[in-house]
Amino acid sequence: MFNPEKCKYSRTHEWACAENGVAAVGISDYAQHEISDIVFVELPKVGAKIEQGKRCAVIESVKAASDFFAPVSGEVVESNDALVAEPALANQSPHEKGWFCKIKISNPAELDALMDYAAYQKFCKETKH
Amino acid sequence: MTTQTIRRTPLYDTMLKAGGRMVDFHGWELPVQFAGILQEHRAVRNDCGLFDVSHMGQVFVTGKDAHAFVQKVNANDIKAEPGRGAYSHVLNERGGLVDDVIPFCLSAERFLIVVNSATTDKDFAWFQKQAAGMDVKLENASDRFGMIALQGPKAPQLMAEFWPDAVKLPRFWIMETKIHGEQGFICRTGYTGEDGCEIIASPAAIVKVWNELFEKGGKYGLVPCGLGSRDTLRLEAGYLLYGSDVDDDHNSYEANYGWVVKPKKGEFIGKEAAVRAKAEGIKRKLTGVMLTQGGVPRPGCAILRNGEKIGELCSATFSPLIGKGIGVGYMVPPDLKEGDALEVEIHGKRIAAKVAKVPFYQNKV
Numbered sequence: 001m002f003n004p005e006k007c008k009y010s011r012t013h014e015w016a017c018a019e020n021g022v023a024a025v026g027i028s029d030y031a032q033h034e035i036s037d038i039v040f041v042e043l044p045k046v047g048a049k050i051e052q053g054k055r056c057a058v059i060e061s062v063k064a065a066s067d068f069f070a071p072v073s074g075e076v077v078e079s080n081d082a083l084v085a086e087p088a089l090a091n092q093s094p095h096e097k098g099w100f101c102k103i104k105i106s107n108p109a110e111l112d113a114l115m116d117y118a119a120y121q122k123f124c125k126e127t128k129h
Numbered sequence: 130m131t132t133q134t135i136r137r138t139p140l141y142d143t144m145l146k147a148g149g150r151m152v153d154f155h156g157w158e159l160p161v162q163f164a165g166i167l168q169e170h171r172a173v174r175n176d177c178g179l180f181d182v183s184h185m186g187q188v189f190v191t192g193k194d195a196h197a198f199v200q201k202v203n204a205n206d207i208k209a210e211p212g213r214g215a216y217s218h219v220l221n222e223r224g225g226l227v228d229d230v231i232p233f234c235l236s237a238e239r240f241l242i243v244v245n246s247a248t249t250d251k252d253f254a255w256f257q258k259q260a261a262g263m264d265v266k267l268e269n270a271s272d273r274f275g276m277i278a279l280q281g282p283k284a285p286q287l288m289a290e291f292w293p294d295a296v297k298l299p300r301f302w303i304m305e306t307k308i309h310g311e312q313g314f315i316c317r318t319g320y321t322g323e324d325g326c327e328i329i330a331s332p333a334a335i336v337k338v339w340n341e342l343f344e345k346g347g348k349y350g351l352v353p354c355g356l357g358s359r360d361t362l363r364l365e366a367g368y369l370l371y372g373s374d375v376d377d378d379h380n381s382y383e384a385n386y387g388w389v390v391k392p393k394k395g396e397f398i399g400k401e402a403a404v405r406a407k408a409e410g411i412k413r414k415l416t417g418v419m420l421t422q423g424g425v426p427r428p429g430c431a432i433l434r435n436g437e438k439i440g441e442l443c444s445a446t447f448s449p450l451i452g453k454g455i456g457v458g459y460m461v462p463p464d465l466k467e468g469d470a471l472e473v474e475i476h477g478k479r480i481a482a483k484v485a486k487v488p489f490y491q492n493k494v
Binding site for chain 2: 039060062084
């Protein structure tokens with residue numbers, strides 16, 4: 001479980017949960033609800049270098065494709081194969097079984113630019129209305 | 130372009146209350162989904178679902194020449210047998226589709242044609258033009274009626290609680306009946322590939338019927354369904370979407386719906402062009418595609434064969450039933466074989482696919 005209250009969030013609704021220089025990343029509950037019915041995900045390969053704010057994964061729902069933007073820069077050290085096999089995990093369990101990948105953080109300062117849980121909750125409310 | 134205000138169906142408030150996620154669909158504010166497309170899709174395949182299709186249009190044709198008129202504007206042979214309806218194509222002089230419609234015979238001199246929403250005004254103008262000199266009165270009654278579709282293998286059981294006589298009707302037949310004291314129709318039609326019916330009633334009555342169906346529908350697994358599952362269901366069932374799969378510049382044979390055209394029935398608009406198109410042979414054909422690896426194809430994606438582009442997808446989605454990406458697109462050459470290897474370009478990548486049989490899914494209806 002990547003405790004939602006301890007995650008940091010991007011304005012594009014990805015979360016990052018950093019520990020010992022590695023961040024697990026995924027999509028927020030708000031995002032999974034908005035996207036709805038995720039039926040396919042394409043994740044970055046282990047070893048790939050990704051950059052904060054750049055597209056690094058694709059999410060397909062029945063209705064539309066969405067981009068997953070990397071919430072932090074770094075090298076992909078692990079990719080969630082279970083999510084590829086069962087994309088609905090991103091809907092059912094966005095902060096646990098539905099994580100996308102783990103990134104070895106190259107610039108820890110980037111985390112400071114992300115929202116904390118309270119700020120993100122407020123951001124979602126404002127986005128909705 | 131003129132600015133168009135968004136229209137709401139009589140069920141708008143009911144849809145919102147039921148948790149509908151509303152979107153702009155060709156100028157109509159309609160729910161794309163309620164609980165989720167996959168769930169709604171499965172409900173219709175296994176139990177039953179209810180759709181607001183009030184955006185669809187209704188045109189009444191009355192008068193001494195009503196049957197002659199309906200035959201003139203339809204490529205299919207529409208019988209003057211009260212209660213009988215049929216799926217049909219309205220052709221232009223070039224053999225292209227003005228619309229795909231369902232005409233029903235109500236009596237010898239009265240017919241109802243159910244038309245697509247985005248084409249209602251266009252169809253009505255076309256009909257008026259073709260009716261010149263005939264003893265026939267046309268009424269675009271689309272604003273007088275709401276329409277809902279009850280679909281799924283358990284739909285007949287729920288129908289039986291309200292309109293037992295309609296359950297006995299064959300597919301594509303219609304029953305005229307009072308619904309909450311006003312003119313109404315139960316049609317044994319649908320756009321999902323499942324059994325069921327479509328109910329046409331006054332705006333006030335359609336809201337009541339919607340609520341009544343839900344009062345009794347729980348034991349049949351009835352769920353509200355949106356446009357999202359309507360599209361995945363119809364594509365699996367191989368039904369055409371006017372404006373995406375067919376239009377004024379594509380003919381019935383190209384759309385793989387040549388069976389609709391009945392040249393032997395007599396004269397009708399577009400017959401000459403349709404007969405010629407068939408005799409000359411088609412150069413492109415609406416062909417089914419199924420992905421053989423992961424990904425979700427979308428309308429507009431390029432279809433490739435041996436590395437060369439041979440067409441584009443007109444309709445495409447993830448098939449909830451098959452669990453794979455499916456779609457249809459016009460392909461050249463038109464004689465590809467089921468199983469032939471293809472590729473579909475998705476997000477700039479070529480994804481393996483094959484030619485697939487349409488319909489992708491067929492139940493026992």
